[in-house]
Structures are given as structure tokens and as C-alpha cells.
Amino acid sequence: MRVGTVKEIKNHEYRVGLTPESVRELVAHGHEVWVETGAGSGIGASDEDYRAAGGTIKPTAAEIFAECEMVVKVKEPQAVERAQLRKGQILYTYLHLAPDPEQTADLVRSGVTAIAYETVTGVDNSLPLLKPMSQVAGRMSIQAGATALEKANGGRGVLLGGVPGVLPAKVVVIGGGVVGFNAAQMAVGLGADVTILDRDPGVLERLDSHFEGRARTLYSGRAALAAEVAEADLVIGAVLVPGAAAPKLVTRDMLKTMKPGAVLVDVAIDQGGCFETSKATTHAEPTYVVDGIVHYCVANMPGAVARTSTYALNNVTLPHALRIADMGWKAALKANPHLAAGLNVHEGQITYEAVAGDLGYDYVPTESLLG
Numbered sequence: 001m002r003v004g005t006v007k008e009i010k011n012h013e014y015r016v017g018l019t020p021e022s023v024r025e026l027v028a029h030g031h032e033v034w035v036e037t038g039a040g041s042g043i044g045a046s047d048e049d050y051r052a053a054g055g056t057i058k059p060t061a062a063e064i065f066a067e068c069e070m071v072v073k074v075k076e077p078q079a080v081e082r083a084q085l086r087k088g089q090i091l092y093t094y095l096h097l098a099p100d101p102e103q104t105a106d107l108v109r110s111g112v113t114a115i116a117y118e119t120v121t122g123v124d125n126s127l128p129l130l131k132p133m134s135q136v137a138g139r140m141s142i143q144a145g146a147t148a149l150e151k152a153n154g155g156r157g158v159l160l161g162g163v164p165g166v167l168p169a170k171v172v173v174i175g176g177g178v179v180g181f182n183a184a185q186m187a188v189g190l191g192a193d194v195t196i197l198d199r200d201p202g203v204l205e206r207l208d209s210h211f212e213g214r215a216r217t218l219y220s221g222r223a224a225l226a227a228e229v230a231e232a233d234l235v236i237g238a239v240l241v242p243g244a245a246a247p248k249l250v251t252r253d254m255l256k257t258m259k260p261g262a263v264l265v266d267v268a269i270d271q272g273g274c275f276e277t278s279k280a281t282t283h284a285e286p287t288y289v290v291d292g293i294v295h296y297c298v299a300n301m302p303g304a305v306a307r308t309s310t311y312a313l314n315n316v317t318l319p320h321a322l323r324i325a326d327m328g329w330k331a332a333l334k335a336n337p338h339l340a341a342g343l344n345v346h347e348g349q350i351t352y353e354a355v356a357g358d359l360g361y362d363y364v365p366t367e368s369l370l371g
């Protein structure tokens with residue numbers, strides 16, 4: 001198969017779909033790999049590195065979209081990229097369609113076969129292609145929150161760990177999955193006073209046993225959530241209902257109960273965000289203020305630590321990329337139900353139930369397409 005990867009064009013997105021090492025693996029499997037010039041510059045990989053791995057450098061993304069059977073990316077295709085997608089082509093990348101009707105309509109129109117990293121499943125119903133980026137974003141959320149809490153950045157001027165004689169900041173993490181666990185680890189490490197809310201008793205049990213009192217766990221009911229948010233210096237939004245738009249757990253009214261200069265970091269923004277007042281921001285302008293509360297809502301947080309993130313991402317995306325390239329998408333999905341869970345759009349049909357439900361499309365089960 002001819003596989004291609006392009007330079008990411010989302011604001012301050014420095015990751016790349018394929019590392020030179022991944023290109024070498026695809027080439028070893030007998031595939032041809034086209035790489036847009038400069039695609040790896042954000043991770044310190046030169047065109048020469050890709051050539052040495054057996055890749056072919058192309059001067060423009062247009063050639064890659066026009067000629068490659070599969071395009072491997074990181075972020076959801078931007079409008080100019082979507083205009084170049086076509087029927088018979090496979091797009092393998094993050095999509096986050098449920099909160100993004102425009103992108104969904106363009107993918108439907110294009111006829112492309114789009115496999116979303118974030119809905120590919122693992123044996124224990126985990127999301128293994130989302131996990132490494134959630135680890136990165138969870139860890140970064142505390143750095144981002146700590147910076148936003150600085151007075152010069154609009155925050156209330158609080159140091160997460162406090163100092164001897166002054167209490168630490170109160171960090172509230174909503175959602176105790178991969179993002180939430182990693183955020184809590186960092187916040188605990190810095191000496192903050194950490195509470196994690198979730199609705200899954202198994203998750204609460206695992207967190208309680210892991211942190212052994214260094215972080216508290218709390219069932220995420222409305223009253224408990226409202227009380228915790230009112231007391232917090234920093235709130236991390238880390239909930240996920242796979243594939244679906246995030247539930248709005250912190251309402252605008254709740255902001256009025258918060259301490260002026262407190263900070264909300266909405267990691268769940270890529271699924272639409274779990275705070276009513278969240279809107280996606282970029283690394284160029286990551287924060288804004290509503291009712292005195294600082295919001296950080298960057299939808300591609302891992303893009304800022306592109307090298308760590310790209311290698312972590314390729315570790316989990318490459319095995320499926322090889323399967324798709326070796327077998328073709330249909331046979332690969334038929335042979336692997338976890339990969340099949342990644343198919344969101346095929347030839348104008350929505351094949352992911354939560355996306356169809358949230359955006360009002362008919363749902364066509366993937367199994368019905370695999371024959």
C-alpha cells in the first residue's frame with residue numbers, strides 16, 4: 001500500500017503521524033511511504049532521517065492526499081485537508097467527531113474511510129490509542145494549571161504545594177481515568193491537596209488503593225461536585241463517555257461560587273468540554289477569563305511536547321497501521337474487532353453510534369459493512 005504522512009497544520013501542533021522508525025517498519029513490510037517535506041521537524045526528525053528509513057519526501061501535502069491510499073496523521077483534518085480527502089482513501093488519525101458537526105459533514109461528503117484513534121478499543125474496554133496522549137495531557141494539565149494560577153497570568157496567586165506554614169492549593173480532578181490519574185499523580189507529587197471525583201466505583205476503588213490517602217476519592221454526584229468546585233483553586237476536567245460529547249458538569253452558575261482567580265483546565269475539550277463555559281483554545285492563546293475564573297482549554301495539549309508525544313503515539317498506532325496496510329482496511333477490521341471500533345465514517349455513512357446519535361445521522365453498524 002502507498003501510505004503517506006503530512007505536516008500537521010493545527011495551531012502549534014508539532015507532532016507527526018509517523019516517526020522515521022515507523023516508516024522503516026512499514027517499508028520493511030513492503031509498503032511505500034510518502035512524507036511531506038518538514039513533516040518531522042517538530043520532533044527533530046529531518047527529511048534525511050525519513051529518506052534513510054526508506055521514505056520518499058514530497059514537497060506538498062497535496063500530492064500525498066492525491067496519491068496515497070492511507071494518510072496517517074495526528075490531529076483531526078483541518079478544512080483545507082478535508083477538502084482533499086476522497087472515496088477509496090483511508091484516514092487514520094484522531095477525529096473527535098461528536099462535538100464537531102462541520103468536520104463530520106466534510107468527512108461524510110468526502111467519501112473517505114476514517115478510522116479514529118480515540119475509539120479503537122483494547123481487551124479490557126480501554127482506549128489504547130488515546131491512552132498515551134491522555135497520560136501526557138493529564139501530566140501537563142497540572143503544569144498548565146500551576147502556570148495559570150500565577151497572578152501575572154490572571155490566577156489567584158497560589159502555589160500548588162504551598163510552603164511550610166501555608167496550606168497547599170486544593171486541586172479537584174473530575175474523572176479518574178487516564179487523564180485524571182496522571183493529573184492526580186503530578187498534583188500529589190507537588191504537594192497539593194487533591195480530590196478525585198468519578199462515578200465508577202471500580203475506578204474510585206483503584207485510585208483509593210493507589211494513592212493510600214495522598215489523594216481523596218469522592219463519588220461524583222451533583223452536590224459533591226458543586227461543593228468541591230466551590231472550594232477549589234484548580235479544577236481539572238477529565239471525564240469521558242467514549243466517542244460522545246462530554247457532559248457539562250460545571251455550569252456557568254457554579255463559577256459564581258468559586259474563588260476569584262481559580263483555574264479550570266478542561267482536558268475533555270476535544271470532546272466538547274465538561275464545563276459549560278469552555279471553548280477550545282490554542283497553545284498560542286491558551287487561557288481566557290469568564291466571571292473571574294481562568295479557563296485553559298487547549299484541545300491538542302500533547303502537541304506542545306511533540307517528541308515525547310509522537311513516540312508514545314507511534315508505539316500504539318503503528319501495529320494497527322501495519323495491519324491496515326498489510327491486509328487492507330476491510331480485512332484488517334474484520335480480523336480485529338478492537339480496530340473495527342475505530343471506524344467512524346465510511347463512504348458517507350456514520351459507523352460510530354455515539355457520533356451518529358449526538359449529531360443526528362443514521363447509524364450504520366461497522367459489522368454490516370464488513371460482509
Ligand SMILES: NC(=O)C1=CN([C@@H]2O[C@H](COP(=O)(O)OP(=O)(O)OC[C@H]3O[C@@H](n4cnc5c(N)ncnc54)[C@H](O)[C@@H]3O)[C@@H](O)[C@H]2O)C=CC1
Binds near residue numbers: 130135177197198220
Ligand atoms: N485536550 C487534550 O489535548 C487531550 C484531551 N484528552 C481527552 O481527555 C478526556 C479524558 O480521557 P481519558 O482520561 O483517557 O478517559 P478515560 O475513559 O480513561 O477516563 C474518563 C473517566 O471519566 C469518568 N466519568 C464519566 N462521566 C463522569 C461524570 N459524570 N463524573 C465523573 N466522572 C465521570 C469515567 O468513569 C472515567 O473513569 C477525553 O475527552 C480525551 O479525549 C486526551 C488527551 C489529550
Ligand SMILES: CC(=O)C(=O)O
Binds near residue numbers: 096130270299301
Ligand atoms: C487526544 C488528542 O486529541 C490529542 O492528543 O490531541
Ligand SMILES: [Mg+2]
Binds near residue numbers: 299300301
Ligand atoms: Mg485533542
